Amino acid sequence: MWKVYKYTLLDLARNRFALGYALLLLLVSVGLFMLESDNTKALISLTQVVLALVPLLALIFTIIYFYNQYEFTVLLAVQPLRRQSITRAQFLAIGTALLVSFLFGVGFPVVAYAPSPIGWTLLLTGAALTLVFCALGMFIAVGQRDRAKAVGIGLATWVFMVLVYDSLLLWLMFSFSDRPIEPVIVPLAALNPIDLSRILVMLKVDLAALLGYTGAVYQKFFGGAGGMLVSFVALLLWMLLPAWGAVRTFARKDL
Amino acid sequence: MDRIAFEGLGKRYHDQWALRGVNARFVEGEVVMVIGPNGSGKTTLIKCLLGLVKATEGAIQVNGALVGNDPLYRAAIGYMPQYAEFPRELTVDQLLRMMNDIRDARSGSTDDRLIKLLGVDALLDKRIITLSGGMRQKVSAVLAFRYRPDILVLDEPTAGLDPVSATKLLDAVVQAKRNGATVLITSHIMEEVQRLGDRVAYLQDGRLRFALPPETITEVTGEPSLALALPKYLAQLPPAHVESL
């Protein structure tokens, strides 16, 4: 497995897109920090960019890269290697490349300009989102024969998670505003990895408001070590379940 | 001992059987030419053997071991696909070294004769992306023979090659056979089939119609060339006849 990981990573290191992705993130981050004198405010803007951009690019890149590598993957599959370890190695390699790009593009500027709790939270959740959407990308790509269809499904997934899901939540709140829906809403929001990441950052940014009348629910859910653990486990599951699904699907797939 | 044994092998895609009831045994030192019309199941058969496609029913044994989840049996197989694709940014040299690494081959244990023979040594420093299709086929051939496999699976090996290289490749097949390898080759070129094949395995509609020495077919039909003998032989077969060997 580690040999496949090594060679896939070496190939990714020469990939122009991975480099471009890192530079784009760097440009956005440094740009925001330069234009805005208040680093906390810049961080908030950066959070919004990261929460939208990182999932999209991680997802699409993983899907496209998987199809680019398909024939090579077949070549590997006829070697004395387990299918499972091939997929695992590819997931880890793409994840590593995206993670390195993210830490280079966002990590450096955050450490340089705003090494604050908000900054650390942003880096942690951004890194988690990178792996989550890399895993989702693998899962989508492995399950589809057609590249264009896979990219389409990827885009739809992204739009759903970044926009449609929140709209559904809001609709739910309006529809059931006369019922005690509050205990349901927060866990529901936490089911979406993008929402969960956003909430984790927001807990640091909007603390004053969150400690208002909604404070109790939030504090209960996320406040203590238990909440952080739940969030961490949730993000971990979002990484592991699609990755596991991808490994399983690929192991049974006819190439 | 049988090198390869197909036992009631069947593969169904959705509601269509691509292979059904294939029984065959191939021994060492044997070159089997797998022929048949397009869509007859040749590629599916090869893919089943390589583990690229999971059989729906039946079993395959390689060197006496069942083909299942253990990938190690593939160490005994050298495979040259119809169209080869490699990581584009690597040079040929890096590719060869990478495959050595992946197959855990110690230096010196590999068979590097084809590198010179096919002129791949001139390409070593070139990146894969700059190679033509034929050049890639040569690299692919080198990789198939390199680890001295017991079983060689060559899918239309000469289709993308120039005539000189094709001849050299087929010579290498004969060499391998002499060294005891079992070779499965799909081909549409009847001269090749007749000249090389110890047996001809004919697939039609997913069924193995027969696996006979080419001489048997020419003798039965009285035609000296296999290209002419084959249609005659097929015409006298009963329609649902399934040959098992």
Next chain:
Amino acid sequence: MLRAALLVLLATCTSVASARVCSVWPGSGTIKQALANTCDTIIIHTGTYREGTITIERPVVLLGQGWPVIDGGGVGEVVVVSAPHVTLQGLVVRGTMVSDMNDNAGIKCISVTDIRIIGNRVESCFFGIYLSSVTHALVADNRVIGDPMADENRRANGIHLWKCSHVEVLRNTAMHHRDGIYLEFVTDSHVGNDTTAYNARYGLHFMFSHRDSYTRNLFHDNGAGVAVMFTREVTMTDNRFEHNRGASSYGLLLKEINDAHIERNMFVDNTVGILLDGCNRANVTDNRFQANGWAVKLFANSTAAVFERNGFSGNTFDMTTNGDLVLTTLKGNYWDRYRGYDLDRDGRGDVPHRPLSVFALVTERMPYAMVLSRSLMVNLLDQGERLVPTLTPAMLQDTGPLMHPPDRSGEQHARRSVEQYGERTLVPSALVAAIMVLHTWWSFTDRPILRSTGPHG
């Protein structure tokens, strides 16, 4: 401090000129004995004096030297002043009894005039300094520190004024009480340069206290911030309201307040900066609202409030209201969320700003909607509403919003607000991303694959 020093000097001079000074040491006489004498100034030296409740019934100056401790022993009050012209200075007062029946205080003055309570330490008392029906008093430079471990119902107010007038409460520190400074029916008084913090309820709390002014005070980390109720003509200037966070916590809660002047205050990191509930003619000018949950909550029962030259930045919500008809004037404030432009370069935006976002209204109705804060969907919702206002009150708008924070110097003017750039970079970066995605896509579909090359290629 200067004033305190002058008073000391004055007290000393008068005592030298016309009056007798007597001293008390531990073990040599008691304070009560000294009070029974006729000396005008009693100097109390270092030591602990346990004399139960000490009642002062004649004009006198009690002057502590080296922080003498007067310990009431927990039987009731500690020092009770029931005569005019009394000065208490340099004393450490302890040992009140916690009671549901009596307002036991460290220092209590009842129905007297011309009182000076200066530079004392009132420690772990039930009530700290308690003035009832007192006129012309000075309460300055005291440290009134309650018991931080005590339950809220076993705490009372730090500095408590009831039915007083012409009182000055200056440079005191009141912590760990129920209310830091409490005023009821107190008129024509001044509260300045005080610090109240970590009080269980309000840092400053006053009711029915007209014509008072509050300047340069610091109120931070109090349970519910500062509450001001049922009062006319209040002036609050140059105060700081910080870190008052919690479910019913306000930097400044204004309830039934008429003709208030709220000027040059800082509101930082409060759950709610200012809440205006039933307030008329409030003038809110030159204040800064920073990093609050809600900078201003304006209930619709408030009329004719004027917000001018205030700076709003980094708040989760700048403004919310609970009604449709809002009779409030906003003019020339700075809003970091403002997206307009200034073509005539007069420093004011050419298009009005609507500080009330749809999302703020949504959370007003459904607080748990806060989970969606700062999501892309909410941003789009707010952007849409800004372009085509349909849900937010149309009247509530700042017609000449400032382009730059009012108190920032010129060199920073070139810099624009955060979120402006946040959203401006989101669009181009998304475009760049899209182009990159498409480019990679094309590049691999156009790539000459073996499949398409000839056999001898």
